[in-house]
């Protein structure tokens with residue numbers, strides 16, 4: 001969800017105004033995802049490296065996450081959206097942790113969309129935690145590693161590998177996001193800034209994805225290109 005800061009700066013506003021506008025895009029994307037066949041949507045809201053940002057921006061983001069969860073909880077319940085915050089919890093404030101736990105509990109029966117919001121998330125750290133958890137397992141399988149990884153980031157339920165990764169704002173990097181899960185993800189880079197990203201952009205991304213031939217290392221398109229898991 002890149003480009004909030006630039007979106008605000010282009011309007012002569014504070015970066016935090018861009019994050020607020022970005023929250024509206026989050027709402028729009030969540031609403032349109034199920035109709036596009038998406039069953040798992042993972043949004044990169046705050047990387048573990050984002051702690052390096054100025055304290056007032058970090059604080060504004062944390063407030064925004066808590067407000068968003070409070071404001072959207074009922075809508076998520078109504079729409080069958082299961083909310084799940086992935087990443088580390090121990091560095092978040094106690095009130096935010098409580099809000100996350102409450103939202104996860106309240107939406108736990110949702111089956112339409114598994115919405116994962118990545119907060120204090122680092123794929124490398126998650127891989128290290130999963131490896132530590134399996135240190136006594138001789139030669140763990142990929143499946144066992146995936147399970148350990150999902151447990152390490154509090155993904156409930158465990159999520160499948162990513163089919164499509166969308167990065168907005170013209171940036172073309174992975175930025176420590178879902179590195180294991182994106183092993184065979186299709187990558188789509190979009191010039192729009194996140195606050196300008198909406199339903200139509202998501203629909204276009206899915207359309208482009210469906211034209212891709214996914215071979216998973218084989219020679220013929222044996223696998224169907226149904227999109228289930230999208231990350232942005």
Ligand code: FPP
Pocket residue numbers: 001002003004005006007019020022023026043044045046047050061064065068117169194
């Ligand atoms: C990256 O763009 C964006 C973030 C670090 C924050 C993303 C947060 C939101 C979209 C707020 C709402 C989220 C939820 C889940 C309620 P940037 O700020 O680095 O933009 P820039 O590259 O233009 O500086």
